Amino acid sequence: MERLRRRRLLRAGGLAALASVAGCSAPSGSGGDGDAGDASESDDADATSTDGSDAGTRVPTPTETGGPRPDLDGADVALEPIASGFAAPVDFVAPTDTDRRFVVDRDGRIWEIGDDGRRETPFLDLSDRIVLGSERGLLGAAAHPEFASNGRLYVRYSASARAGTPDGYSHTAVLAEITVDPDARVAGDPQERTVLEVPQPQGNHNAGAVAFGPDGYLYVPFGDGGAANDVGRGHADDWYDAVDGGNGQDTETNLLGSVLRIDVDGRGGVPGSDAGADKPYAIPADNPLVGRSGLSEQYAWGFRNPWRLSFHGADCYVADVGQGAWEELNLLESGGNYGWNVREGAHCFRRDSCPTTAPDGEPFVDPVAEYPHDGGDVSGISIIGGHVATGDAVPALRGAYVFADFVARGRLFAVDPSADPPWGIRTVPVVGETDLAQYVLGFGRDSTGDLYVLTTSETGGGGTAGRVSRLVAP
Structure with a gap:
C-alpha cells in the first residue's frame, strides 16, 4: 500500500448475556460473547509499546466547541426520566430541522x-x-x-444470511435506506432500499452506529468480525505475524474492522471511474x-468493535470496545490505522513489545483517551460512546464529551477537549432518586444539544426495563 497522508476529518477535503446487547466484552471467565476467558491471554496494564507511547501522547486538536468551557471538577448530574418500556434502547435519532426524537430498540422497533x-x-x-x-x-x-423533506432514514440491522454470505457465517449485516412520510406519526408503508450487505462470520463485534458527517457523507463502522483476538472463521491473514489474524489490519479482503465513508445520495462507486459501477452508493x-490497493469504502481501519460514534462539528468521536485490558476513545482521521490487533488501546496486544x-x-x-479494566474509579469493561x-441542561458539561462504561456504577465519564492538557477522563457522579444503577447501552443528543442516556436494568437484553433519561443539573 502506498504511504498515506492521513488528514484530520475534512481538514483537506448474566452479565455476559447483557454485555452482548451493548456490543461489549464480558469480564474474564463470564462466558457469553466470545471475549470471555480471553482476558487472561491479553496483555496487562504494564505492557506498553516499546517506545513508551501512551494514550494522549500524540493528540489531534479538536474543533473549538464555543461557549463556556466545561468545569468538570465537581460536576455531577441528575437523570430526568423521559420514556420507558423499551427492550434494549441502543440509539437515539433527532433529525435536523425538527424537534422529533426517536429511540432505536434492538428488538427491531423505532419509537x-x-x-x-x-x-x-x-x-x-x-x-x-x-x-x-x-x-x-x-x-x-x-x-x-434533509429528513424533514425527504423522509430518509438509514438503519443498521442483522439479517439472516443472504446471497453471498458464506456457509457457516452468523448473519448478514445490512445497511438499508428506509423512506417514510417525514410528517407521519407512524411510518405506514415504508420503502426499503438495501445500500450495503456485509457478511458477518460471528454474532458479535458488529458495531452498529451510523452517522452523517458535516460533509454529507454517511460514516458506517464495522467490528472485526467477532470471536476473540481477531482470528478464526472469516478473519483474514494480515501482515503482523506475532499475533494471528486479522481483519483490523487488512484493507483488501473485506470491510470488517473499519469505518466506512460513503455517499448515499450517489450511485456507481467512484465518480469518473469504472470501480464499483454497480454499487448502490457512491x-x-x-x-x-x-486509486490505491484496498477497498475504497474504507476511511479508517484497525478497529475491534467501534460500537458507537458521533460527530461534533468536523470531529468524529469513535469509542472502540477493547478485549480484556483497555477501552479507548478515538478521533477519526482519514487513512488512520488504529492498531487492532497489534495493539489494544495504546498498548501492545498479547506481547511485551510490538x-x-x-x-x-x-x-x-493513538487513542485520545483510554481507561483500564482494573484500577481506580475510571475503569470498566466496555466503553459506550x-x-x-x-445544550443548557447541565452548564458544567457544556463543551465536554460525555460517555460511559457499560457497567455504570452510578457514574458517567467526561473529557474536556479544550483543557490543558486535554483528554483527561473525569468521573461525573449521577445523583438523586434516579441514580445510574443501570447498564448503559447508548446516548443521544437532541436538537437543543441536551444529552440523553439509554439504559436497562435487566441482564438478558429483553423485557421492558429499557429507559431513556435526559441529563439535567441536580
Whole structure:
C-alpha cells in the first residue's frame, strides 16, 4: 500500500448475556460473547509499546466547541426520566430541522418519544427482518440531513444470511435506506432500499452506529468480525505475524474492522471511474484508498468493535470496545490505522513489545483517551460512546464529551477537549432518586444539544426495563 497522508476529518477535503446487547466484552471467565476467558491471554496494564507511547501522547486538536468551557471538577448530574418500556434502547435519532426524537430498540422497533413519553405505537417496525441473539439486532439509525423533506432514514440491522454470505457465517449485516412520510406519526408503508450487505462470520463485534458527517457523507463502522483476538472463521491473514489474524489490519479482503465513508445520495462507486459501477452508493473521490490497493469504502481501519460514534462539528468521536485490558476513545482521521490487533488501546496486544507503525511506515493513531479494566474509579469493561454536550441542561458539561462504561456504577465519564492538557477522563457522579444503577447501552443528543442516556436494568437484553433519561443539573 502506498504511504498515506492521513488528514484530520475534512481538514483537506448474566452479565455476559447483557454485555452482548451493548456490543461489549464480558469480564474474564463470564462466558457469553466470545471475549470471555480471553482476558487472561491479553496483555496487562504494564505492557506498553516499546517506545513508551501512551494514550494522549500524540493528540489531534479538536474543533473549538464555543461557549463556556466545561468545569468538570465537581460536576455531577441528575437523570430526568423521559420514556420507558423499551427492550434494549441502543440509539437515539433527532433529525435536523425538527424537534422529533426517536429511540432505536434492538428488538427491531423505532419509537418516537414525545413530551408524555414513548408513543403507544412504534414509528417503524422492522422486527420481521432482523435476527436477535449475541450482539445481533437493530443496532443503529441516522436521519438524512434533509429528513424533514425527504423522509430518509438509514438503519443498521442483522439479517439472516443472504446471497453471498458464506456457509457457516452468523448473519448478514445490512445497511438499508428506509423512506417514510417525514410528517407521519407512524411510518405506514415504508420503502426499503438495501445500500450495503456485509457478511458477518460471528454474532458479535458488529458495531452498529451510523452517522452523517458535516460533509454529507454517511460514516458506517464495522467490528472485526467477532470471536476473540481477531482470528478464526472469516478473519483474514494480515501482515503482523506475532499475533494471528486479522481483519483490523487488512484493507483488501473485506470491510470488517473499519469505518466506512460513503455517499448515499450517489450511485456507481467512484465518480469518473469504472470501480464499483454497480454499487448502490457512491464512494467519495477523496477517500484514502481510492486509486490505491484496498477497498475504497474504507476511511479508517484497525478497529475491534467501534460500537458507537458521533460527530461534533468536523470531529468524529469513535469509542472502540477493547478485549480484556483497555477501552479507548478515538478521533477519526482519514487513512488512520488504529492498531487492532497489534495493539489494544495504546498498548501492545498479547506481547511485551510490538510495532508502532504499519508496514507503509505510518504510525498507529493513538487513542485520545483510554481507561483500564482494573484500577481506580475510571475503569470498566466496555466503553459506550456518547456526544459532546452543547445544550443548557447541565452548564458544567457544556463543551465536554460525555460517555460511559457499560457497567455504570452510578457514574458517567467526561473529557474536556479544550483543557490543558486535554483528554483527561473525569468521573461525573449521577445523583438523586434516579441514580445510574443501570447498564448503559447508548446516548443521544437532541436538537437543543441536551444529552440523553439509554439504559436497562435487566441482564438478558429483553423485557421492558429499557429507559431513556435526559441529563439535567441536580
